[in-house]
Amino acid sequence: MTRAPDGGVADLLIALPRDGDPMRRRLAAELREAIRAGRLRTGVRLPASRVLAAQLGVSRGVVTDAYEQLSAEGWLAARRGAGTVVAAGPATPPTTEPPPPGRAVRADFTPTTPDVSLFPRRLWARAVAHATASAPDAELDYGEPHGACVLREALADHLGRTRGTVAAPGAIVVCAGYHQAIALLCTVLAARGATCIAFEEPSLQGQWDTAERSGLEPVAVPVDADGLRVDALALTRADAVVVTPSHQFPTGVVMAPERRHALLAWARAGGRLVVEDDYEAEFRYDRRATGALQGLDRAHVAYVGTTAKTLAPALRLGWIVAPDEIAPALGAAKEAADHGSPTLDQLALAHLMETGELDRHLRRVRRTYAERRDRLVAALAAAVPEGRVEGAAAGVHLVLALPAPLDRGRLATAAAAHGVAVTMVDALRRTPGAAPSSRLVLGYGRIATAGVEAAVAALARALRAARA
Secondary structure, eight states, X not given: OEEOTTSOEEOXXXXXXXXXXXXXXXXXXXXXXXXHHTSSOTTOBOOOHXXXXXXXXXXXXXXXXHHHHHHHHTSEEEETTTEEEEOSOOSSOOSSOOOOOOOOOSEEXXXXXXXXXXXXXXXXXXXXXXXXXXXXXGGGSSOOTTOOHHHHHXXXXXXXXXXXXXXXXXXXXXXXXXXXXHHHHHHHHHHTTOOEEEEEESOOSXXXXXXXXXXXXXXXXXXXXXXXXXXXXXXXXXXXXXXXXXSOTTTOOOXXXXXXXXXXXXXXXHTOEEXXXXXXXXXXXSSOOXXXXXXXXXXXXXXXXXXXXXXXXXXXXXEEEOOTTTHHHHHHHHHHHHSOOOHHHHHHHHHHHHHTHHHHXXXXXXXXXXXXXXXXXXXXXXXXXXXXXXXXSBTTEEEEEOSSOOOHXXXXXXXXXXXXEOEEGGGGXXXXXXXXXXXXXXXXXXXXXXXXXXXXHHHHHHHHHHHO
């Protein structure tokens, strides 16, 4: 074995065929075939001749001769400080064609993503380092599948303080983001005999597919200026409903108090479950934060939150504050799914919560998004004066309502031509037959603050082209 540049050991899995050819020729043929087949990719470092000779039980001259032969043919190359590396690619072309080049997106108004450049890399690195250095040995073993105790305790305190939830750590299940939270909840609901689950219309589309895979029938319930229409929900066969009461996605409306109480009354009357997706509760600008539904009825509300918007989607950390009745089943479902989320990341997040670093980070990010939102609203008023901004009091997206409907196909073509990524509210509807929409969902997580005006100018050009 040979030492790699990072101090590791470089091995080579290769077997020499037993035939009459000289050993050096057999070795060269095997290496050549490994490169042709793609098992040895361009840039891979091969063991030193002395090491490979010892591994194969041959003389060093055999390996040296084989390397020299393949170097002369162009398969290998000797690089100072890097040893012998593969210089040629596989002979067979890739099986899939690369996608055709498209026009670069210069104004990305995707509404479902935050500004990942705001992720506090050094802060997170310090938190992970602290977790690694201070974690007891027991924490490095297979832990509690429903989450590290220290994180569940920190979440119970943090959410109770900032969102008004009421939960004991034992009722919290840590999961891999929002979609796993919905999958776990749907699995448990189906196992308990539920057959139908309701979603807001419009809403995030991926969750519908998750429900169907769990054996539940998804149904749509309309949203108006006061949030989910509970009267329409009552006409369905739903055993549960998923809502975004603090900042409805995508319309941005806040569920009115009377609707909240009516929704909880619906849940209590039939022993049903309300799943509260509190996805952007940390970012409010023009009004005080609205407390979580879960704080009003912990027996009928399952509260779901994640770090996707507060830190970064890549962390894949989320949680369910579950009613006591289903918390054990959710923990069992999590164990069956993946035996638990990464413990060190959970400890790092708990450290940020306990030290107040997460709160300080959120204040910084909130100021950045507030400034960006203000510039976006002003730029839209100047460049698209006929439009009306809605749902801008919170989150990292808003809705631009235009006076006349737009053809989705024409807008898509014009937006692509002008390097704009934009979503229509219609694209987030599941049920056909709805009247054509004139509303756009504009996310500003991927728009740099300094580039807001340029992005809006590109959007305005795309809108003019779509109408032409």
